[in-house]
Amino acid sequence: MTTAPDMKKVLVVEDDEPTLTALRTALLGAGLAVIEAENGIGGLTMALTERPDLILLDILMPLMDGWDMLKQLREKDDWGKCVPVVILTNLSADEDEQIRHIAELGPSFFLVKADWKLEGIVDKVLELLNGEKVPCP
């Protein structure tokens, strides 16, 4: 996929095919470049090689889940520490485990897919990409 140099690049890490397709469609529609992975292992490799501007990350995935991937990414290097990540999941943010991970790994947002319209998610992504650089977590 060729991308214009000024196009922002978003990595979507998502194992559910219909979800991935919908996200891809919406992000492309918003003029963003999209790269994809189906689990944490693929996502980590893709992130480190492609260095996207933002990562949309699912949590429950086979082989390596989203939190593991993010943990390794955050520990990898400065870029990994700072890249904005939006957790996009159907787990609830009010569970102990999620709260612990959120506090530790500092994603920009924790969005429950079923609670959000595609439109809303794209808005959040654009807001992050175009907004002020936030300090690294």
Next chain:
Amino acid sequence: MPDTTDALEKEEMFRVIFDNALDGVILADIGTKRLLVGNKTMCAMLGYRRDEISGLSVTNIHPEHDVPYVLDQFEKQAKGEILLAKDIPVLRKDGSVFFADVNSSVVTTGGKRCLLGIFRDITDRRGAEIEREQYFRFFQISTDIMVIADPQGCFKKVNPACLQVLGYSEEELLTKPFIDFVHPDDRQMTRDEMARQIRTGASHDFENRYVCKDGTLLWLSWRATHDEGEKVTYATARDITERKREERALRESAEELKKFKMAVEAASDQIILTDSEGTIIYVNKGAESFTGYSREEVIGKKASLWGGQMPKGFYEEMWKAIREDKKPFSAELVNRRKDGVPYDAEIHISPVLDDAGAVRYFIGVERDITKAKEVDTAKSEFISLASHQMRTPLTAVNWYSEMLLNGDAGELNAKQKEYFQAIYTAGQQMNEIIKTFLHILRLEAGSGAMNAIPVDLVGMVQSTVEESKLTIDKKHLHVSEQIQDALPLPKIDPELAHVILQNLISNAVKYTPENGGVTVSLEKVVQGSTVAGKTAEADSVLVSVHDTGIGIAEADRDKISTKFFRAENAKTWDPNGNGLGLYMTDRMIRTARGALWFSSRVGEGTTFYALLPIGGG
């Protein structure tokens, strides 16, 4: 002179008889009442010499106060009206008295009418009679039953106590075999006892039950002895019904206590009894196996031996509750076994007060909930997994209808638009239902993070009202907010706070007809003050949501917060509700140690009040 010789011999013979008679004989002048002569026996009876007697009067040989009676008898005998004067007291020279029966006859000697009295000392006989009389008295007044029975098994004599205790007449008791009055179950035993009595002749004690005239049963404790010579059995009995009852009660309560003790001992929970200072007096087996400390190691010590793992404030709160407020205290905490391994426990401590209301003991029950905690964890893991599994396909439904409605797959015609809108709306509803279920599961499992942090209710009210904006606009509702200045931020899980506000506000919006009004107010309430009929137990924020809606009927008041309940008017108004909203709201508010209540009039409106403690739950 044979005649003279004869006369002399006769006189001598009379004297011999007179002097050797076993009875006392005395001759008294009827006219002067003087004693003329007494025989040897009479002299011995009275203690006078023979020559002394002839100087005495009848009145000298009887006690002074009996003299009138004696003289009366004397006169009667002199007139021949009576021959025998019985029980006459006689005064000896030494002042002592004896009793005599006096036989008399009038004789004339030397031209004088005299009374010849023959005195028989009846002291012995009289003593026996008195004794018999005394024994009879005992027989009469005894409160114990006394009976004499014949070998045929009938009472021959019963005392008044027997009649009184058993309630039968003497005739009833004497005419039937006594065994008939004995409780059927005790008859054989009673017969055996009687037979043994007769065989051995010794006294025997036994107990049996008698049936009273009024049908009540009495326990009698008997002592019986058989007199082989007279062929009768003497028996006494005492009513021991009360004692038996007490013994039984005592036995039962001892039995009961034993059971309690066994139950306490065998309980798998640990049970601890301490004095008012918390010094351990007793621990059950459960406590030993629980904590790893033996009974000997903990008695006399404090429970902090295996506790003390919690923050200081926890124990302060606990002591305040049980010692100052004298209220039971329940909590979950972590303790540590003797071997150092920590365990999760649920404790309930109750103060035991004396009559004056002072704490005497504390009873602590502690349960190891380590296992339950594990189950809880597994349950919440399942819940989160299920939530993920259900929400994933739902997300696809929602997002793809959203894309279709946006025209991402081409322009839709009106019908298509309408149908996809229906799918989309249904998907949203489905998501709300899943969320509700998840909240309830979490609340009921009592698990999940209650992440209590200071929450800006003002902002949350505004955003929550915004969520209902579509309906508000469509129904032209007038929604206003009344916010008190400098409102403190209550500590509550933000998710809980949001669901609470969402339910209260969306209900108000849902059940208010077009052009109606909804007012959301937030104000601070200080501890102890009363608002809308409720007293705040702590400094709190009061959320009131007032509407001009359909109202809640008085009959539904108590049911409104029960699971799946929907009021009739609410069902008519909106058939789609699930009856979980207020149930969940109520549960959540209680989790936050707050209170939810309302006032309402059907057709006029409702105000819901939610009190949220500032200090959190």
